[in-house]
Amino acid sequence: xxxxxxxxxxxLRHSALSTWLNAxxxxxxxxxxxxxxxxxxxxxxxxxxxxxxxxANRRIEDLxxxxx
Numbered sequence: 001x002x003x004x005x006x007x008x009x010x011x012l013r014h015s016a017l018s019t020w021l022n023a024x025x026x027x028x029x030x031x032x033x034x035x036x037x038x039x040x041x042x043x044x045x046x047x048x049x050x051x052x053x054x055x056a057n058r059r060i061e062d063l064x065x066x067x068x
Contacts, residue, residue: 013034017030017034017041017045017048018045018048020033021045021048021049022048022049022052024055027041027042
């Protein structure tokens with residue numbers, strides 16, 4: 001009997017990697033855990049990071065405030 005969890009086993013991997021990237025895990029760490037290069041990871045999953053500019057800007061601003 002086919003599992004309704006994912007139509008293909010690869011879907012579970014895709015879901016996990018997308019979730020990790022969206023959670024803010026460093027792409028280098030995600031790539032290492034996935035057994036991919038960062039280049040391959042970002043080529044396939046870059047759209048998962050879309051819309052994270054606000055998060056990135058906030059982190060940069062917080063860091064720069066530490067130097068004031």
